[in-house]
Amino acid sequence: MAAGTRGRLLTRVLRALVVTALLLWVLLPFYFLLLVALTSKSDSLRTPPRWIPTMDFGSFHSIFRSAFSSAPPSNPSDLILPGIQNSAVVAVCVAVLNVVIGSMAGYAFARFRFPGSKFIPGLMLGSQLVPVFALVVPFYVILHSLRLTDSTVGIVIAHLSFTVPFSVWMMRSFFAGIPIEVDRAAMIDGCTRWQVFYRVVLPLARPGIISVGLFSFMVSWNDFLFALVLNSKTDSTLIQPAISGLYNVREQSFGIMAAGTLLAALPTMLLALISQRFLVRGLTSGVGKV
Numbered sequence: 001m002a003a004g005t006r007g008r009l010l011t012r013v014l015r016a017l018v019v020t021a022l023l024l025w026v027l028l029p030f031y032f033l034l035l036v037a038l039t040s041k042s043d044s045l046r047t048p049p050r051w052i053p054t055m056d057f058g059s060f061h062s063i064f065r066s067a068f069s070s071a072p073p074s075n076p077s078d079l080i081l082p083g084i085q086n087s088a089v090v091a092v093c094v095a096v097l098n099v100v101i102g103s104m105a106g107y108a109f110a111r112f113r114f115p116g117s118k119f120i121p122g123l124m125l126g127s128q129l130v131p132v133f134a135l136v137v138p139f140y141v142i143l144h145s146l147r148l149t150d151s152t153v154g155i156v157i158a159h160l161s162f163t164v165p166f167s168v169w170m171m172r173s174f175f176a177g178i179p180i181e182v183d184r185a186a187m188i189d190g191c192t193r194w195q196v197f198y199r200v201v202l203p204l205a206r207p208g209i210i211s212v213g214l215f216s217f218m219v220s221w222n223d224f225l226f227a228l229v230l231n232s233k234t235d236s237t238l239i240q241p242a243i244s245g246l247y248n249v250r251e252q253s254f255g256i257m258a259a260g261t262l263l264a265a266l267p268t269m270l271l272a273l274i275s276q277r278f279l280v281r282g283l284t285s286g287v288g289k290v
Contacts, residue, residue, distance in 0.1 A: 037258035059255035063263070077253065079234060080260045083242030087227075088267070090152055090238065091220040094159045098167040098216035099209055101160075106171025107197055111183065121172050124165035132162060136229050143230060150233045158226045163216040170215075174208035175201065210275055218268050239264045 040056040063080045109121050139158050140149065148154035178201060186196045202209070224240040231237065237245075243264060246257045 033258050033261060036254055037262055039255065056255075059253075059259035062253075062256055063259055077246065077256045077260070079237050079242040079245065080239070080256075080263065082235070083237050083239035084263060084267075086152070086236055087221055087239040087264075090155050090159065091217045093152075093156050094163060094220040095213045095217040097156070097160055098163050099213050101164055102167030102171040102212050103202065103205070103209060104197075105168045106173075107175050107201065109168070109172040110175035111180065121169045125169040127165050128162065132225060135161070136225060139226070140229055150231050150236065152236060154230050155227060155238070158230055159216075159220045159223060163219050167212045167216060170212055171205070171208055174205050178204050214271060214275060217271065221264075221268055 035051070037059055038055055038057065039050070040054075040058060062077045065078075109117055139161070143149050143154040143157065146154075148157065182200060182204070183196050186200045187193070191199065222240065223238075224244070227238040228241045228244070231241070239260075243257060243260045246253045246260065
C-alpha cells in the first residue's frame with residue numbers, strides 16, 4: 001500500500017472515530033434520559049443503570065393522567081402539561097414580537113441614517129453582556145409595581161428584554177446584505193417605502209426572519225430564572241419551573257422528571273429539525289455586515 005493511500009485511510013479512520021465520539025457525547029445523555037423515563041421508579045435508581053430496561057410507561061401515565069381529569073392539580077406532575085401549554089403561549093408571543101420588532105427596527109437601522117443609527121445596534125448587542133441574574137431583581141420590582149407579576153404578560157416583557165436586542169442586530173445585519181438598489185428599483189416602479197419593506201425586502205429576508213423567530217422561541221421556552229421568579233401561580237406555571245418542582249423534600253420523581261424533560265424538549269427539537277436549513281442560512285447570511 002502506497003504511503004499516500006495509507007495516509008488517506010488513516011485520516012478517514014481518525015475522522016470516523018472523532019465523529020463517533022462526538023455522536024456518543026451528544027446522544028448518550030438523551031439515551032440515559034429516555035432510559036430513566038421508560039423504567040420503573042426502582043430501576044431508575046439502580047447503580048449502575050440497566051442499559052436495556054424493561055419498558056415501563058408509568059411516568060408518562062402520571063403526566064397524562066391529569067389531562068383527562070377536571071380535578072385541580074394535586075401533584076407536581078399535574079403541572080407538566082399545563083406548563084407546556086403556558087410555555088407555548090409565551091414562547092410564540094415572544095417569537096412573533098421579536099420578528100415584528102426586529103424586522104422593523106433592523107430595516108430602519110440598515111436603510112436610514114439618523115443620530116445613533118450606527119452605534120445603537122452595537123450598544124443593544126452589548127447589553128447582552130450583562131448577566132441575566134443581575135436583571136432579575138430590577139425586573140421584579142418594575143413588574144410588581146405595574147402589577148404584571150404572576151401574569152403571562154410580565155414574563156413576555158421580561159423575555160423580550162433579552163431577545164429583542166439580538167434580533168434587531170441580526171436583522172440589521174441581514175438587511176444590510178440586501179442591495180439598496182432593490183429598494184430603489186421598487187420605488188421607481190411606484191412602491192411606497194412601506195410596500196418596499198413588506199412586499200420586496202421581507203421575502204428576501206425570510207431565512208433571517210425564521211432564524212430570529214426560532215432563536216427567540218427557544219430562548220423563551222428554555223428560560224427558567226424569570227419564569228420562576230416572576231410567577232408564583234400554579235395555573236400559569238411554565239414548563240421549566242414545573243419540571244424543577246418534581247424534585248422536592250417529600251419525593252424525588254426522577255422518572256417523571258425525565259419524562260417531562262423529554263416532552264419539554266420535543267417542540268424545540270422538532271422545530272430545529274424542520275427548519276434547520278433556514279436556521280443555518282439565517283445565522284450565516286449577512287453576519288459579517290454591520
